[in-house]
Amino acid sequence: MLERIGVSVVSIESDKAIIAFRDDIDLTSFRDAVSSYEDGPQSGINPTTGRAYASTQWDILEFIEAPQMRLWGRDDRIGSRLQDEIGDETQAIDDDRLYRVDVELWHRGTVETTRTGLREVRQLVEHDARDGERVGDEFIGRLLCLARVSVRGAKLSQLLDLDSVAEIDLPAQPHFDRRHARRVTERDLPTPPIPQPGGPSVCVVDSGTTSNHPLLANNIGHAEAVLTNSTTAADEHGHGTMVGGLAVFGDIRACYASGEFSSPITLFSARVLNDENRFDDETLIIHQMRRAIDVFYASPYNCRVFNISLGVNDAWLQHNNRQSLWAESLDILAREYNVCLVVSAGNHSLGVAFTADDAEEVVASYPEYLFQEECGLCEPATAAIPITVGAIATEDTIAIPVGRREDDLNRPIAEAFQPSPTTRFGPGIGGAIKPEFVGPGGNTTFQGFSSLRQVDDDPGLAVMSFSNEPTQELFAFDIGTSYAAPVVARSASLLWSHAQEQFGEEPQANLIRALLASAASVPNPTRQLLHDEHGEDGIRRACGYGLIDDDFAFDSGDRRVTLIHQGTMPLDTFAVYEVPAPLEFRHAEGHKHVTIAMAFDPPVRRRRASYLGVHMNYALIRGKSVDEIVEAYRQLSTEEREQYRESGTKPQGAFQGAFRCDLKPGPQSLQSSTLQKSHWTFSRENTDYGDSWYVVVQSQRVWAPESFVEQKFAITVTLQADEPHLYNLIQNRIRVRQQQRTRTRV
Numbered sequence: 001m002l003e004r005i006g007v008s009v010v011s012i013e014s015d016k017a018i019i020a021f022r023d024d025i026d027l028t029s030f031r032d033a034v035s036s037y038e039d040g041p042q043s044g045i046n047p048t049t050g051r052a053y054a055s056t057q058w059d060i061l062e063f064i065e066a067p068q069m070r071l072w073g074r075d076d077r078i079g080s081r082l083q084d085e086i087g088d089e090t091q092a093i094d095d096d097r098l099y100r101v102d103v104e105l106w107h108r109g110t111v112e113t114t115r116t117g118l119r120e121v122r123q124l125v126e127h128d129a130r131d132g133e134r135v136g137d138e139f140i141g142r143l144l145c146l147a148r149v150s151v152r153g154a155k156l157s158q159l160l161d162l163d164s165v166a167e168i169d170l171p172a173q174p175h176f177d178r179r180h181a182r183r184v185t186e187r188d189l190p191t192p193p194i195p196q197p198g199g200p201s202v203c204v205v206d207s208g209t210t211s212n213h214p215l216l217a218n219n220i221g222h223a224e225a226v227l228t229n230s231t232t233a234a235d236e237h238g239h240g241t242m243v244g245g246l247a248v249f250g251d252i253r254a255c256y257a258s259g260e261f262s263s264p265i266t267l268f269s270a271r272v273l274n275d276e277n278r279f280d281d282e283t284l285i286i287h288q289m290r291r292a293i294d295v296f297y298a299s300p301y302n303c304r305v306f307n308i309s310l311g312v313n314d315a316w317l318q319h320n321n322r323q324s325l326w327a328e329s330l331d332i333l334a335r336e337y338n339v340c341l342v343v344s345a346g347n348h349s350l351g352v353a354f355t356a357d358d359a360e361e362v363v364a365s366y367p368e369y370l371f372q373e374e375c376g377l378c379e380p381a382t383a384a385i386p387i388t389v390g391a392i393a394t395e396d397t398i399a400i401p402v403g404r405r406e407d408d409l410n411r412p413i414a415e416a417f418q419p420s421p422t423t424r425f426g427p428g429i430g431g432a433i434k435p436e437f438v439g440p441g442g443n444t445t446f447q448g449f450s451s452l453r454q455v456d457d458d459p460g461l462a463v464m465s466f467s468n469e470p471t472q473e474l475f476a477f478d479i480g481t482s483y484a485a486p487v488v489a490r491s492a493s494l495l496w497s498h499a500q501e502q503f504g505e506e507p508q509a510n511l512i513r514a515l516l517a518s519a520a521s522v523p524n525p526t527r528q529l530l531h532d533e534h535g536e537d538g539i540r541r542a543c544g545y546g547l548i549d550d551d552f553a554f555d556s557g558d559r560r561v562t563l564i565h566q567g568t569m570p571l572d573t574f575a576v577y578e579v580p581a582p583l584e585f586r587h588a589e590g591h592k593h594v595t596i597a598m599a600f601d602p603p604v605r606r607r608r609a610s611y612l613g614v615h616m617n618y619a620l621i622r623g624k625s626v627d628e629i630v631e632a633y634r635q636l637s638t639e640e641r642e643q644y645r646e647s648g649t650k651p652q653g654a655f656q657g658a659f660r661c662d663l664k665p666g667p668q669s670l671q672s673s674t675l676q677k678s679h680w681t682f683s684r685e686n687t688d689y690g691d692s693w694y695v696v697v698q699s700q701r702v703w704a705p706e707s708f709v710e711q712k713f714a715i716t717v718t719l720q721a722d723e724p725h726l727y728n729l730i731q732n733r734i735r736v737r738q739q740q741r742t743r744t745r746v
Contacts, residue, residue, distance in 0.1 A: 079169020117164030136407025206240035208271035286329035315376035341386035346378030351421030391420035391441020399460030430672035442479025519553035613704035623689035
């Protein structure tokens with residue numbers, strides 16, 4: 001309809017539409033027309049005709065805010081990398097320097113009309129062309145128009161003024177040399193040291209491992225084939241070795257760059273796939289999973305973290321409304337053994353393409369296609385208690401090209417720290433927060449020449465790990481959530497060992513999950529990409545609680561303090577925990593942050609309407625005494641039970657308004673999740689709510705059997721503020737309370 005008034009929408013970005021006019025533009029008359037129709041068509045009767053006023057072609061614009069309209073200018077056309085070179089107002093352009101840039105032109109609906117803009121660019125570049133100035137690769141599709149252009153600074157400035165140009169940016173400069181990595185042998189790198197016995201460990205349940213890999217051999221504790229018709233634990237397909245290398249070393253690309261491979265982690269390998277890289281037809285998956293955990297949980301291995309980068313290719317919830325048998329079995333095993341199971345979210349094929357049309361569609365529709373139902377979590381990633389891991393792209397620069405021209409277009413689909421183009425999104429069963437975390441899973445890129453275009457991976461964008469054929473080459477490259485999961489498993493293993501050493505006893509797996517959540521955050525590029533269109537819910541579907549920062553998980557700091565508790569509580573009860581909130585924290589400069597994370601491992605049953613047999617939630621209360629809180633929640637518990645029996649609805653929790661801190665996401669968004677995390681930020685405290693706040697934790701029996709009377713759980717509370725003495729203030733406060741309790745006992 002907009003074409004009837006001489007305009008066409010050529011791009012919609014977040015919350016605004018970019019409108020291109022067919023002819024030269026004088027916005028004055030257009031704004032006047034819009035302004036006169038801002039309140040809608042004229043009402044009433046036309047005295048001349050005796051009828052209602054007729055509509056006009058401008059009525060479609062009746063709600064546009066004309067004063068906010070402006071032309072797309074040269075500043076809008078400067079890409080982020082180019083801006084770093086020439087400044088946001090082009091003040092640093094060097095007129096004589098040769099710039100090689102990627103030019104994106106507005107696509108005006110058809111190839112022919114779009115080609116006009118490309119001709120305009122070519123004419124500008126070729127007019128009085130200086131040495132090196134030329135148009136290299138070009139692409140015009142149904143949705144995109146791109147060109148690789150080399151121009152001097154003076155002509156670059158002219159390109160930035162062309163109406164047909166949407167954006168100009170410098171291509172990312174390749175730095176990773178795949179050819180060099182292929183030539184590296186074990187003689188070029190020092191032998192990794194053998195880890196100390198009794199230290200952190202990870203068991204990779206996969207296709208086996210390559211025990212003679214020179215960079216991995218010293219870290220392998222034991223490898224075994226588990227209930228499979230294969231007689232060897234060796235990795236014949238490569239997947240398990242890549243996963244195992246990442247579980248041990250984490251960022252192998254960084255290790256390669258530094259020339260140092262050293263890790264305290266011992267790797268165990270349970271091969272569960274047969275020679276065809278499939279599960280055996282005659283053995284139940286739950287038996288293979290149980291056997292793998294049995295073997296490596298017991299002495300002498302004593303492993304507590306298991307990585308399962310396996311899954312079915314389809315989105316489970318697209319065709320099923322119940323939990324899968326495989327996922328249910330992992331939930332049962334995780335609770336029964338008190339272990340951390342880490343599973344990959346799965347991959348799909350919408351992020352790769354091998355024809356020009358399909359490749360263009362990937363570029364144009366990223367990240368929207370990731371929200372399609374067919375990109376939902378695969379089986380068993382919907383499991384409630386295991387940790388599910390999605391993938392982000394950590395690289396957006398291709399490897400140094402081999403056999404390609406420097407003028408060829410090459411455009412990574414995702415920017416660094418945006419969702420990987422092939423990752424799967426949540427939610428889980430009942431809207432559970434899944435995946436809980438993300439890790440490096442690689443990226444894809446739009447590449448090729450002429451009409452031969454595709455979207456595929458590249459060694460510079462892929463995850464780097466170990467090859468299962470080390471005599472041929474040491475390293476392998478691939479993309480997928482399979483390689484994000486072991487990085488999280490590695491963090492869980494290190495944290496488990498650290499917690500056991502600190503507490504002098506074995507921690508709950510719940511505590512490890514809660515601590516990992518407390519140390520995770522959503523990368524800013526992902527938030528900026530998804531927030532305007534999909535909000536916080538869309539961000540959680542993409543990456544849950546985010547990317548884990550190991551430094552935050554392991555220790556508190558001067559300005560960041562994490563309080564922890566693990567234990568059990570009877571069902572249909574509540575517990576109150578004090579949170580010190582010293583004056584210095586509440587009155588610190590800037591924003592103050594409170595983060596709460598809680599994990600529990602309820603009984604599950606896929607044949608129940610509610611998959612979880614127990615629900616838990618928490619609230620942060622301030623400005624009330626313990627007695628007031630206990631009394632309010634006692635009354636609430638009685639009312640809740642009565643009302644729930646009568647109507648099936650639940651009343652709101654005790655205390656509202658300022659007394660109940662506004663944690664986000666709230667309990668409704670978290671009720672189906674066994675790992676819950678929420679956050680509250682405040683800048684000032686206008687009312688003195690006291691220096692003791694309280695976390696109230698509730699448990700509720702949904703259908704758990706009568707024999708199940710207590711629920712294990714762990715909770716962490718993290719306080720963060722620009723107060724250099726925050727750690728000491730809270731530590732001293734806790735010591736005083738402990739001394740008071742000791743005197744009371746005496």
